[in-house]
Amino acid sequence: MDAPSAPPTQAPPLQAHVADGLAGAIGNTPLIRLRRASEATGCEILGKAEFxxxxxxxKDRAGLGIIEDAERRGQLVPGEPGIVVEGTAGNTGIGLTxxxxxxxxxxxxxxxxxxxREKLDFLRMIGADLRLVDPKPLRDPGHYVNTSRRIAEELAAKGERVIWANQFGNLANAAIHEATTGPEIWAQTAGxxxxxxxxxxxxxxxxxxARALKARNPKLRIVLADPMGSGMYSWIKTGEVKAEGNSITEGIGQASAVPGNLEHGRDSIDDALQVTDPEALEQIFELQQHEGISVGGSAGINVAAAIKLARQMGPGHTIVTILCDGGARYQSKIFNPEFLRERGLPVPPWLA
Structure with a gap:
């Protein structure tokens, strides 16, 4: 057998720190320099690798924050039976489960x-009691959020120890990011x-x-990235929720109502940017093909928004965004050429 052409990469030394169970393993994700986005803009564009x-x-952070908050309030008691109920596009349900x-x-x-399908299969695999519903507008009692609240209320009426996680209105969601994600970004960039x-x-x-970073530097710029079909861009710009167009992205954007967590942070948000599906897909496919980073639709929105923001601000700035989840969660959609063609969206060469 021929000798290897180069010695193998040395493994890093073992760290003394050992995470205490699942909770101890959540957080402290790396920041990744996105080379192509950085070179194209003259800025340092960094993605927090939440995948x-x-x-x-x-959403693992939100799941941990919401359940720990419920335990502090006595709504759930470790070691005793309890039920967590939530309506979700998938990832929060995975984190909570x-x-x-x-x-x-x-x-x-x-x-x-x-x-x-990948998110639904994963939820079943990890043991969630998965209840599938038809997509409905938020005002409809059959909307997934309203359905989950009703299930929680019915269980509570039967005497079960149960919480409705209520990720949209439960401020424990934002609080864990203020306590962990924001300070991690500040430390990783040395401010x-x-x-x-x-x-x-x-x-x-x-x-x-936003709250964590603004507390450390009030001049730091916070910008909401919004897909088409969502009214949050309009809300930031005009104060009115007005949605136009549509998007294939899952779990982001709100067409008709402002979530409580976002209202809670409005004073910290400076501006908003809109991103189309083709703009997001371009970043998703380029990251995968040229940088080996596989991400989902919301990360594509985020990276495209970071590039737009970098071009607004000019070279020499450092801009951070979130790489929310991995591309494998969307193999049947954004990496499915038939799905893309049916919607008139670009298909990457390696799938075509």
Whole structure:
């Protein structure tokens, strides 16, 4: 057998720190310099690699924060039976279910059946009691959020120890990002960060990070990234929720109502940017093909917004965004050429 052409990469030395269970493994994700975006803009564009969380997304933080808050309030008691109920596009349900499993609770997760098959399969695999519903507007009693609240109320009326996680209105969501994600970004950049941008699903990540960073540098720029079909761009710009167009992205953007977590952080948000599906897909496919970083639709929105923001601000700035989850969660959609062609969206060469 021929000798290897070069010695193998040395493994890093073992660290003394050992995470204490699942909760101890959530957080402290790396910042990744996005080379092509940085070179194209003359800025340092950095992505917080939340796809490296134990459950595969930024929503692991929300799941931990919401359940720990419920325990502090006595609504759940570790070691005793309890139920966590939530309506979600998928990733928050995964984070909640994994933390609930680690704490000994059951989880009931209500999801629109239109969400990616990969997320639904993962929820079933990890033991969630998955309830699929038809997609409905928020005002409809059958909307997934309203359905989950009703299930929680019915269980509570039967005497069960249960919480409705309420990720959109539960401020424990933003609080964990203010306590962890924002300070991590500040430390990882040694305070040399000029702007932060990310999309809003519940508003927890944007609000929490904004509050943490603004507390350390009030001049730091915070910008909401919004897909088409969402009214949050209009709300930031005009005060009115007005949605136009549509998007294939899942779990971000709100067409008709401002989430409580986002309202809570409005004073910390300086501006908003809109991103189209083709703009997001271009970044997703380029990151995968040229940098080996596989991400989902919301991360594509975020990176495209970071590039737009960098061009507004000019060269020499450092801009941070969130790489929310991995591309494998969307193989049946944004990496499915038939799905893309049906919607007139670009298909990457390696899939065509």
């Amino acid at each position: 490296m969380q134990p459950g595969g997304s930024v 994994l933390v609930a499993n680690a704490r000994g609770y059951r989880s009931i997760i209500v999801v629109p059946h239109t969400q990616s 040399r960060v000029d702007a932060f941008t990310c999309a809003c699903g519940t508003g927890g990540t944007l609000t929490g990070v």
